[in-house]
Amino acid sequence: MVERFELYGYWRSSAAYRVRIALNLKGLEYEQVPVHLARDGGEQHRPQFHEISPQAQVPVLRHGARLIRQSMAIIEYLDEVHPAPPLLPAVSRDRARVRALAMVVACDIHPLNNLRVTRYLERELGANEAQRLAWMQHWMALGLEGLEAQVADHPSTGDFCEGEAPTMADCCLVPQLYNARRYGMDLTAWPTLLRIEANCMALGAFQDAAPEAQPDAP
Structure with a gap:
């Protein structure tokens, strides 16, 4: 089975930017799902997105059936499921x-x-x-x-x-x-x-x- 990552984010979100860097450093392929934070009052406030992010925030990483929220938690999660190259030192x-x-x-x-x-x-x-x-x-x-x-x-x-x-x-x-x-x-x-x-x-x-x-x- 091909591993599937989806990243809900916004091009100018610095938190989503962090996660994109981490995914790229790991060499992981991912599909981006744009959530425009400024258009029409912010797409993050739409009811359908609240099911993905109850705080109405990006980024959110979908990995299979799992949704991982908060950029720091996402980066550490990626480091655990794909340890190489490491984003946290060994010591x-x-x-x-x-x-x-x-x-x-x-x-x-x-x-x-x-x-x-x-x-x-x-x-x-x-x-x-x-x-x-x-x-x-x-x-x-x-x-x-x-x-x-x-x-x-x-x-x-x-x-x-x-x-x-x-x-x-x-x-x-x-x-x-x-x-x-x-x-x-x-x-x-x-x-x-x-x-x-x-x-x-x-x-x-x-x-x-x-x-x-x-x-x-x-």
């Missing part, structure tokens, strides 16, 4: 470091800047465009500053966040830097992150996962 302390770096993005930066948060700021709190931009840039800068401090001059940092091969941390870093540029941030204050990003983007797995390369990109 416990190194795995903890990779998870911690990934969570700076997934838990500290991204949740404060995703679409539902910025829409709430606009619609419920009356924040104008300049105020929303300042909000996003503040939280991204704070998180990226901390991330840079954790990788700069650290003995475990190599060409990538941890060592000489991409891990889950790199899967999270690259989409976050893409988002930062999208919102006009100057990233020169974080040279180690930029160096790691350049090494990532030299790989086809990262290039093919880029938002503009997706079938639902305009």
Whole structure:
């Protein structure tokens, strides 16, 4: 039986971007099921999609009869069912470091800047465009500053966040830097992150996962 993966996502979703990178690094074929987060109030809010994602969020990975939600859980699931190449190191302390770096993005930066948060700021709190931009840039800068401090001059940092091969941390870093540029941030204050990003983007797995390369990109 041919293994079947379906990824529900959106071309500009950074969480879906993480999962695309992971799938590509694993060399796994998958079908993309676009869920447009902005069209007609957001296709993620349609009742039929709520059966797939009760939180009305992407990404969701369908693997056979299973639905796996949340990008970090999906990446770890992929690493367990397809261990090679690994996205988490073999040594416990190194795995903890990779998870911690990934969570700076997934838990500290991204949740404060995703679409539902910025829409709430606009619609419920009356924040104008300049105020929303300042909000996003503040939280991204704070998180990226901390991330840079954790990788700069650290003995475990190599060409990538941890060592000489991409891990889950790199899967999270690259989409976050893409988002930062999208919102006009100057990233020169974080040279180690930029160096790691350049090494990532030299790989086809990262290039093919880029938002503009997706079938639902305009």
